[in-house]
Amino acid sequence: MNELMKDVLVRGTAWDGKLRVFAVRTTQLVEELRRRHATYPTTTAALGRTLTAGAMMGAMLKGEEKLIIQVKGDGPVGQIVVDANAKGQVRGYVDNPQVQLPSNALGKLDVAGAVGRNGFIYVTKDLGLKESYIGSVPIVSGELGEDFTYYFAVSEQTNTAVGLGVLVEEDNSVIQAGGYIIQLLPGITDADITRLEQALAGMPALTSLLAQGETPESILIRLVGEDGLKIHDTMDIEFHCPCSSERMERNLISLGATELQQIIEEDGKAEVVCHFCNEAYTFERDKLEELLDQAKPKPIH
Template identity: 45%
Template sequence: MKDYIVRATAGNTQIRAFAAVTTNLVEEARVHHQTSPVATAALGRLLTGGVMMGSMMKNDTDMLTIQIKCSGDIEGLTVTADSQGNVKGYVFNPDVMLPPKNGKLDVGGALGQGVMTIIKDMGLKEPYSGQTILQTGEIAEDLTYYFATSEQVPSSVGLGVLMNGDNTVRVAGGFIVQVMPFIEDEVLNKLEENIKKIRSVTAMLDDGHTPEQMLEQVLEGLDLEITDTMPTQFYCNCSKKRIEKAIISIGKKEIQEMIDEGKEIEVKCHFCNTAYHYSVDELKELLKKSR
């Protein structure tokens, strides 16, 4: 199944919903960063949540960043998404290993206590920024809490990553369901009832459910209406040119020190782990461009 996001409404526009399958993009992130199973699960959940939140934004240039800083062995995660289904991200410690908890990867244990910051850059003078304390470290509950406290939008977030025995990604995906301020009690009660009885995201995806079918279960009996679908992918816009700008920005003194060492340097992109190499001659060219 190709990765894609579904956007929908239900209950006569009293509910808006998003669902995604992200198996390929989470596997691509795993390959780029060589993450351990628990780090793959944590990053995969945050990439999935981030890309659905990115799809909520209106303009082509809008950007969403989710940063988690935490006390657990994973140390932190960063994910960036745009409004067109592109997402990238990394974990601070990709090698984190923990024993399973209740037969599942212990994402909450890997994160421990911490803070989640969500930054939305919508082309205004100042980007919007909201910050909440991690509730469980399991990410779905933390995003649910963020929506309720920072955006005052009651939501239900489900995220899941299931691994194969060889530590590749078997399935990944999730949903976000949000209720409007004018929701009627009857509709809300039905939604809450549905959410209590649905199976986990990974169980649904592993059974071959599409994002549409996931939403059919979450919003059963609530007149689900799919408004559109969009492809989603792990995409990093780094390039040798962009990295050059970053090197130039560190200043003449630092570049000269690199040249004096007389060795080729390697610069890695945080988001996709791609390595860029610069010879001493290339560094001399960059020195001329720096201030």
């Protein structure tokens, strides 16, 4: 993979600090999760848009902070879950990966039909405090870009423009994926807002810009102009899942001795699959018996 095509996020400010801006390419990330979960195109677009929003929202955090996004609509894909952190590491899954719907009236993938137009988006942030911060908003369109725009306005009281795009090839693979977030900060004027609205209205499709070789930075320049843009930093975005055999062993032990005994007697082995990365871990009888010993209550002397 050449350097140009790496998944990368840029963040900065514009117009003398009156805008906070993020843009990201997530093509490799979305393709990795499409491959792992064998998603069909409509589902790929729904999961990919949520992953892209998650990557940018993760970049708003600091240090060891992380967040989980849950999109719980009434559409056939079921729940979409994305986990992201401040280091550019993202993972995710969808309840029903093999959902494919006919194109919508605009000839595009029917993401709203797959997600559903009723339900909620939940964002849980682990900021290292005793309790996590949880924000939730109703789904307003199911297209997800508008839904995250609404989330920022209501839950974080920040007027925000969110653009999310995923372009899928006929063989199901991901051609392009990416997005931007533009947030209005104190000091913004009506004239500034009009200028931004005009730039957003005149924007070609995000995925077609990426397909033409545009970068996250050049997409931001299209929106806010080169003069007014200050890029603060750039970070790589990557798929990362911290699951491991040891972690799955702990999950099995937590089931308790009775349930482990039942698995040993009925199946003789266990297969545990990670929701997020679809990696399967198999435990044979001898390993299960070892875990059963650890799960049994210890006598108190």
